Amino acid sequence: MAPTSEILTTERILEATEEVLRRHGPAKATVVDVARALGVSHGTVYRHFRTKAALREAVTKRWLDRTTDALSGIAAEDRAPETRLRDWLAALFAAKRRKSGDDPELFATYKVLTGENVTAVGQHITELVDQLTVIIQAGVDTGVFTAPDPRARARAVFHATGRFHDPAYAQEWERPDIETEFDEVLDLVLRGLRASA
Amino acid sequence: MAPTSEILTTERILEATEEVLRRHGPAKATVVDVARALGVSHGTVYRHFRTKAALREAVTKRWLDRTTDALSGIAAEDRAPETRLRDWLAALFAAKRRKSGDDPELFATYKVLTGENVTAVGQHITELVDQLTVIIQAGVDTGVFTAPDPRARARAVFHATGRFHDPAYAQEWERPDIETEFDEVLDLVLRGLRASA
DNA sequence: CGGATGACAGATATTGAAATCTGTCATCCG
DNA sequence: CGGATGACAGATTTCAATATCTGTCATCCG
Numbered sequence: 255m256a257p258t259s260e261i262l263t264t265e266r267i268l269e270a271t272e273e274v275l276r277r278h279g280p281a282k283a284t285v286v287d288v289a290r291a292l293g294v295s296h297g298t299v300y301r302h303f304r305t306k307a308a309l310r311e312a313v314t315k316r317w318l319d320r321t322t323d324a325l326s327g328i329a330a331e332d333r334a335p336e337t338r339l340r341d342w343l344a345a346l347f348a349a350k351r352r353k354s355g356d357d358p359e360l361f362a363t364y365k366v367l368t369g370e371n372v373t374a375v376g377q378h379i380t381e382l383v384d385q386l387t388v389i390i391q392a393g394v395d396t397g398v399f400t401a402p403d404p405r406a407r408a409r410a411v412f413h414a415t416g417r418f419h420d421p422a423y424a425q426e427w428e429r430p431d432i433e434t435e436f437d438e439v440l441d442l443v444l445r446g447l448r449a450s451a
Numbered sequence: 452m453a454p455t456s457e458i459l460t461t462e463r464i465l466e467a468t469e470e471v472l473r474r475h476g477p478a479k480a481t482v483v484d485v486a487r488a489l490g491v492s493h494g495t496v497y498r499h500f501r502t503k504a505a506l507r508e509a510v511t512k513r514w515l516d517r518t519t520d521a522l523s524g525i526a527a528e529d530r531a532p533e534t535r536l537r538d539w540l541a542a543l544f545a546a547k548r549r550k551s552g553d554d555p556e557l558f559a560t561y562k563v564l565t566g567e568n569v570t571a572v573g574q575h576i577t578e579l580v581d582q583l584t585v586i587i588q589a590g591v592d593t594g595v596f597t598a599p600d601p602r603a604r605a606r607a608v609f610h611a612t613g614r615f616h617d618p619a620y621a622q623e624w625e626r627p628d629i630e631t632e633f634d635e636v637l638d639l640v641l642r643g644l645r646a647s648a
Numbered sequence: 649c650g651g652a653t654g655a656c657a658g659a660t661a662t663t664g665a666a667a668t669c670t671g672t673c674a675t676c677c678g
Numbered sequence: 679c680g681g682a683t684g685a686c687a688g689a690t691t692t693c694a695a696t697a698t699c700t701g702t703c704a705t706c707c708g
Binding site: 400409411416420422446 | 597603604606607608610611612613614617619620631632635636638639640641642643644647
Binding site for chain 4: 284285286296297300304305306
C-alpha cells in the first residue's frame, strides 16, 4: 500500500507503527502488520529495531515527549511563578484529559504501552519534575515560595497532583466534580508552597 | 468438609468466600467452590445472596471496613490535630503497604474486587474523608489549621496523598525512596493546612 | 557490498468443541 | 411450612489443535 519508492527511515517506521497501533490496538498490533503497512518484509523492520519491544518503546517515548515539549514553553516563561505553576499543572491536566476523552481507545493503547515501558515513563517523569523545579526555583528566588530543596518540593507537587495527570485515573476525569477536586488540591498545594511572609 | 451441623449464616458464607478467593484467586473463585467449602449445594448460597456479584460486593465491603475501623480510633483521639493527621495518614499508608507486601496475591485479588465494586469503594472513601474532616475541623477549631471548607480540604488531603494509599500504586510502595516521597508530600500538605498565623 | 528478503524454529495467539458455571425453580425433607 | 436440594438452560471458561507471530540468517538483488 505505502510507496516502496521512499527511503525507509526510522521515522517512517515509527509513524506506521503508531498507525497500526491506532487501528489494531496494543494486543493485536504485530511487526508483520507494520511491515505490511510500509510495503516491506518484516525482516526489514528488524534491521531498524532489534526487537518488537524496542519498537514499541520508541513509539512510547515519542508520545511522551510530545507532552513534555508542549509544557516546556510554560515552564520557561518569564511570569509570576504562582500563576505559571497554576497554568503548567492545568495544562498538564488538560492535555491528558483531552487525549483520554477525545480518543479513549488510543489512550488505552498508550496506557498499555506506558505499562510496558516503565523506564521511559520514569525518564518522562524526571523531565516533568525538572520543569516544575525550574518554576519553583524561580518562586524561591523571588521570595514568593519557600522550599529548602526545590527539587524535593517539585517531586511533592508532582505526586500530590497525580490524580490529575496519572493515566490510571483517566476514568475519574469524566466525573463532573473533577474540576472542583483539581482546584481544591491546587489550592492546598499552592498554600504549601507559599512563603510564610 | 466443613461441618454441616452448624447453622448457615451470612457471616459463615462470607468467611468461606474469602477463603476461596484467597485459595483460587478472583478469576477462578466460583459460587460452586464456596458451596463446596461449606458442604452445601450452590443453590443454598443463592438463598443468601441474589447473585455472585452481590456476594463479592459483600466481601469487598467487609475488607474495606476493616481499614476504616482500624483508622477511626486515630481520628477520634484527643491529641494535637497536626500529629493526629500525620499519624492517620502514616497508619493508612502502613496498613495498605503491609497488606500489599505481606500477601501480594491476596492484595491483587482485592484490587480486582475493588475494581468490580466502584460503589463500595466510593462509600469507603467517603468514610475516610469523614475521618479526615474530623481531624481538620479540630485543627480549625484550635486555630492551627486554616480551611474555609474543612470537608473540601479533607478531600484535597486525601487526593493529594493518593499515591500512598491507592492500590493502583502498590507497585511503587516497594521502591526504597517511597518513604522520602511520603515525607515530602506530607510536609507540603501540612504546610498547606497550617494557619498563616 | 549494503540493504532487503523470506524460509524457518520456537513462542504466542486464535479458535471452536467440551466442560463448567450461574441463576432458576419444581421438588423434597424435617 | 421454611429452608435445602439438584436438574436444567443459557452464559462463560477451559483446553488442545491450529494458525500466526517473533526473531534469525543464509541468500538474493541493484
